[in-house]
Amino acid sequence: MGKNILEVRNLVKHFEVSKSVFSRNKKIVKAVDGISFDIKAGETLGLVGQSGCGKTTTARSLCLLDPKTSGTVNFNNPETSKMESIDEIDDDGIRVFRRNMQMIFQDPYESLNPRWTIKDIIKEPLDIHNIGSLAEREDAIVEILRTVGLTPPENYLKRYPHEISGGQRQRVSIARTLVMKPKFVICDEPTSMLDVSIRISIMDLMLNLAKELDVSYLYITHDLAVARYMCNRIAVMFNGKIVEIAETEELLQNPIHPYTKRLISSIPIPDPSYKRERYEINFDELDKIISNNTDEQMVDVGNEHLVATHDTKGFFIET
């Protein structure tokens, strides 16, 4: 594992919402509120948290799908091998950035155009970025279909998304993403819509491709068991903030933040003889404390295990 491929510092994304169409009182929703993390080349970082904690907003801001409110994102430009801030690069730079940063969406039923064939879907990014000659593009499509396990590729090129199953659709999404040979892929719950037996094959496929093609992932999920299987490191997010970030096993064995403990204790264990102990916390209290501490730094407790610092007394519930 080498140098950083992405450095995020104090990323903030606020949304303005008004109570009614004519209301002047705008309320600000702090969807992502000052998060920082690094991703190294070839590494998978998991981003876990409850629904509504800002995981997907983070992903969308990183992809430039939504403009961020503030903060810096530095990206390792593979053409110059230098860290460049995405705010300062020109249009060509943005194009390079976009080519190297791809996203896999949650729902394979909605993220593929139903009126396009599989070939069209995978070819689109190559056309947009004008990569290779027409013949080379065809070869690249066949090649990538083989890589993601849709064989023989000729059988799939002419088909439409409704003609293939959910697992195969997600493979097409992955193919569309990886045909660009990106350095960094954001995966937004790519397996949560899939059946149990297919889920593992998609996860294994992504892990293998990461090794083969040297891709880094930001893997978004709410399921810690999945995150453990996929990720080298895990960042736990709560209400727009990262509260703890550490190596996967270190985080699971030795969680420090109460929210992390609560999250770990809520994962069912596939072993009927194991009695899970529930760790209760007071979410309202935690929410208040976290939103009041805006500029606290995270502290390193050793082994690159970072924890948010705030007064965590008061929101334990005695059980």
Add this chain to the structure above:
Amino acid sequence: MSQKLLEVTNLSMHYDTLDGNVDAVKNVSFTVNSGESFGLVGESGCGKTSVAMTLLQLQPDNSVITEGSIKLEGKELIGLSENDLRKVRWDSISIVFQGAMNAWNPVIKIGEQIREAMREHYPQNSKQENINKINELFKMVGLDESISERFPHELSGGMKQRAVIALALSCDPKIIIADEPTTALDVVIQDQILNEIKKVQNLLGLSLIYISHDIAVIAEMTDKIAVMYAGSIVEIGPTQSVFESPKHSYTRALLDSTPSIRGEKKKLRSLDGEPPSLINEIQGCSFSPRCPSPSSGCKNQSVEMGLIQIGEEHFVDKCCSECV
């Protein structure tokens, strides 16, 4: 315990479609004792929900029950008139539907929707009695009393799901069928709901039929499980014994494909292929095309499907019991 409450024997049901008959439930038998939690697990499309719907006789119009019986406290449910069924539904069996949070009528207050069911089953009760009962139920599932005066859109997903559980409990049923009650919820809310269901079950001594594709949830919630594949039960037994010594290759594949946050990080095994289409008649063992170690006999037409006993209350499909 150990008093038979629900007894399903040789239940077979198919859907009559333009493409042919879809055999959704094939020769399914199981019993649920009072106070027991029974789990039904399998991939999507394996017939779990069809079984649940048939238990309540709520299956769609194009379904045909070809044979079998469903006995609730010794009383046959198949063939009952709609009027008699109304007395059974909710009074004896109630159901928490899959995605039940979307089952609420958006323009009627939560409390009124629950009272509607209660009026039907307890016409003698006064409104105030019903309100008191609802408040009691809400307390049980961890909701505030004021929720009954709210509309469904004012509640979060988890709150709606709790209210659905209160609705299912409103007429003092003996069995609750929970069909993937937590699938659309995130982990922390799921944990709270599961906790609530378990608590209520213990408190009221209910039987529970829990349907899910999530092995981990089933492991925690149930005493006895049945693994379904392609419309049939392929393995059934006490949860403990099925998890410790799974005999059917499909059960083992399900267990091997479930990640856990406890214990050694193990390499998970995926199950290749897809479940068979239920339209065509399946030759031989239905699992043989995906079986990691099929014997030559499995694909043979003459293979007899059926369960044989291999342990105390632990039954497994004949074909796979011989493979290992």
